[in-house]
Amino acid sequence: MAAHRNVDAASLFARARAGDRVALPRLLSLVERGGDRAREVAGIAYRSPGQAYTVGITGAPGSGKSTLTDQLINQARERGLDGSDRVAVLAIDPSSPFSGGAILGDRVRMQNHALDDNVFIRSMATRGHLGGLAVAVPDAVRVLSAVGVPVVLLETVGVGQQEVAVAAATDTTVVVVNPGWGDAIQANKAGLLEIADLFVINKADRPGARETRRDLELMLELTQLGDWRPPIVETVATAGNGVDALWTIIGEHRAHLIEGGDLDESRRRRLAREFHQILLTRVGQQLDALLAEDRFAGVVADLLSGVLDPYEAADRLLDGLLPDA
Numbered sequence: 001m002a003a004h005r006n007v008d009a010a011s012l013f014a015r016a017r018a019g020d021r022v023a024l025p026r027l028l029s030l031v032e033r034g035g036d037r038a039r040e041v042a043g044i045a046y047r048s049p050g051q052a053y054t055v056g057i058t059g060a061p062g063s064g065k066s067t068l069t070d071q072l073i074n075q076a077r078e079r080g081l082d083g084s085d086r087v088a089v090l091a092i093d094p095s096s097p098f099s100g101g102a103i104l105g106d107r108v109r110m111q112n113h114a115l116d117d118n119v120f121i122r123s124m125a126t127r128g129h130l131g132g133l134a135v136a137v138p139d140a141v142r143v144l145s146a147v148g149v150p151v152v153l154l155e156t157v158g159v160g161q162q163e164v165a166v167a168a169a170t171d172t173t174v175v176v177v178n179p180g181w182g183d184a185i186q187a188n189k190a191g192l193l194e195i196a197d198l199f200v201i202n203k204a205d206r207p208g209a210r211e212t213r214r215d216l217e218l219m220l221e222l223t224q225l226g227d228w229r230p231p232i233v234e235t236v237a238t239a240g241n242g243v244d245a246l247w248t249i250i251g252e253h254r255a256h257l258i259e260g261g262d263l264d265e266s267r268r269r270r271l272a273r274e275f276h277q278i279l280l281t282r283v284g285q286q287l288d289a290l291l292a293e294d295r296f297a298g299v300v301a302d303l304l305s306g307v308l309d310p311y312e313a314a315d316r317l318l319d320g321l322l323p324d325a
């Protein structure tokens with residue numbers, strides 16, 4: 001094959017580490033697109049030292065996640081985590097009807113940091129990536145880690161299984177709710193209660209914060225908790241109120257994880273889940289290819305004509321594939 005003009009992944013990493021502003025976005029684009037080059041990038045990132053601390057910020061559409069994230073960038077810059085003042089933001093665009101305009105909105109709300117070399121902001125979509133968000137996001141975080149970013153803030157809409165799973169796959173998960181009757185209950189229904197390391201009641205300038213806090217406390221009473229009880233922080237993200245306290249608690253949660261040895265343990269668990277997801281995707285691909293083969297056409301025909309029920313058809317296929325199963 002003729003030599004192509006693509007710069008190889010290793011030199012993109014070298015350039016990104018040296019502070020090249022173009023190289024890092026290119027690496028992340030490669031990850032988003034999936035395929036062989038994404039795999040090459042992921043492989044280099046995986047073997048590089050350094051692991052960024054990840055903070056997930058999730059909650060209902062419009063709850064103030066981006067405004068809050070913008071404030072957390074300030075905290076990360078001024079106070080850091082463990083002494084480091086660089087920070088990256090990944091705003092996940094779930095490509096769902098909920099996200100119309102989200103990318104533009106996020107950019108506008110975080111544009112204060114556009115000229116700061118120590119802040120990297122990126123909206124991420126994963127349309128080409130077969131493993132979906134569950135595989136692409138950890139790869140993107142590893143790329144950021146590999147180029148020396150110490151803290152990654154991950155904004156995801158807390159709607160839909162995939163997004164909730166991505167939000168949960170962070171070291172500290174912040175669940176954002178708003179004041180008002182039923183908001184905490186909605187968050188619970190979306191599965192956000194189980195994944196929260198701490199709760200933020202944002203828009204606390206509006207009435208109902210006390211009721212929301214009470215709802216959250218009641219629901220926490222009913223939940224099996226480990227040795228960390230998720231704190232509840234009230235914020236007014238638009239004014240920056242409460243954000244200082246929020247960053248302090250994020251730091252406390254991190255210290256708690258490190259002291260108890262839970263940080264490494266939960267990262268290992270996440271890696272095992274990621275591996276499982278990669279395997280599922282691969283097996284699914286192979287299965288689709290096999291089903292298209294002639295030798296299995298008869299089984300499918302027998303299923304469709306009612307000779308085999310779906311379980312028998314599956315047995316028949318698997319018997320052919322896995323002789324000893």
Ligand SMILES: Nc1nc2c(ncn2[C@@H]2O[C@H](COP(=O)(O)OP(=O)(O)OP(=O)(O)O)[C@@H](O)[C@H]2O)c(=O)[nH]1
Nearest residue numbers: 061062063064065066067102202203204236237238
């Ligand atoms: N009153 C009030 N409004 C706020 C507060 N925080 C955010 N907002 C407003 O709420 C709206 C949504 O804020 P975003 O930060 O875009 O919310 P988001 O959760 O990122 O929204 P999506 O990414 O679209 O789901 C904006 O108009 C904000 O100005 C707050 O503390 N109080």
Ligand SMILES: [Mg+2]
Nearest residue numbers: 065066102106
């Ligand atoms: Mg947003």
